[in-house]
Amino acid sequence: MLLSDDANAIAAAERSAAAGASASEVLGRLRETLPLDAFGLLMIGLPRTDLPALSALLPHMASEETQRNFTGAAGVPLLGQTVGFVRTLAYNYASLSNRSLKDAKILDYGCGYGRITRAMYYYTDPANIWAVDPWDYAIDLCKEVGLLGNLAQSDYLPQSLPAPEGGIDVMFAFSVFTHTSRSATDAALAAMRRHIAEDGLLAITIRAPEYWRADPAYAETAQIHEKAHAEQGFAYVPHPRETVAGEATYGDTSISLDFLKQNYPDWEVAGLDWSLVDLHQRYVFLRPV
Structure with a gap:
């Protein structure tokens, strides 16, 4: 190939x-x-x-089973999704910040098994990369295959992150806020604001309300979640997992742009993008205020 x-x-x-x-x-x-x-x-x-x-x-790749368990895809098709997001991140960072990712300090929030972290080696040294995830199993997977960089477990409701405060040039949270509860979303965005450089950029993905009709799991309840999204700008359905501080922090989530603008004054929406590969991952680029 x-x-x-x-x-x-x-x-x-x-x-x-x-x-x-x-x-x-x-x-x-x-x-x-x-x-x-x-x-x-x-x-x-x-x-x-x-x-x-x-x-x-160099790090070994996670098994195909692990890749599918985390993302639903594996191998070259999944790589296509990965490099699509990475190119979008690199383009928007250059466009919005007038700098390239070369030698940037980068934080991967919700790194999973390190899928996108690996691609960041193309731009900067592993010593400049922080890969964090609240799931100890994910961090263990990263360590087992020798993932390079600063690996650490974060909290599900973080007040801070295991990374330099005010020193991160670029942060991204891919397919994270498509799954977090309101309290987990609030906590993560507040924590990341503490660690990003004043001229840094945060890339997140969110889901539009169309997601609820596209996912067969919500065929009978899509209307309810669409209504919540329309009225509140935030719709969330928890998955049956262990709770954190009495709450299930992981599930399926849709968030409106207006919700982001109204509820997170420490961030401003600087740019938007999306990919044909996954229409339900809308890319939002945030600047610290």
Whole structure:
């Protein structure tokens, strides 16, 4: 699937790794020689028997079962979704901040098994990346496969995050606020505001009310949730999971733009985007106020 130039670049990186180059050095070389999609294909394909040095240095990909359990997809089709979001993030950050992601300090909030964190290696060193998730199982998965960066478990209702305060250039929360309760949404946005740089950018995804009719699980109740969304700007159905402070903080959620603007004065909506790959993940770019 890789073009010959890409395969040659990866072979050169393998030789560098075998000669003792560090992960940071190898990733720097790969950034210079590979396009994003080829970089992504390499990252989701490790370990590879023909690349023993790179496989020992860079993180292994999660199993297909893990990928599907977290996202409903796996492999190359899922990579297409990943690089689609990453390109959108890179474009909007450059457009809105007049800077590239090169060497940026980045926080992945709700990192799961590290799917998008891996793609961030294309832009910045792992030392500049913070990957956090409230689920200890997710962080354990990241550690088991050798995910690089600053990995830490956060709280479900965080007051702060395990990251530098006021020092993060770019934050993203992909498919997080499509699932959180009101209190968990409030807490996360407040905590992230403490850690973002004053000229930073936060990318989140939210669902529009059309989601409720699109999901077969809500075929009989879609109207109820659409009404809640229309009247309150926020509709939430909890999943049967363990509670946090007496509340189920995880479920399915839709949020309106007006709700964001009216309830989170520490943030302003700076831009919007979406992808044909997943019409129910609307990208919202927020600036700290």
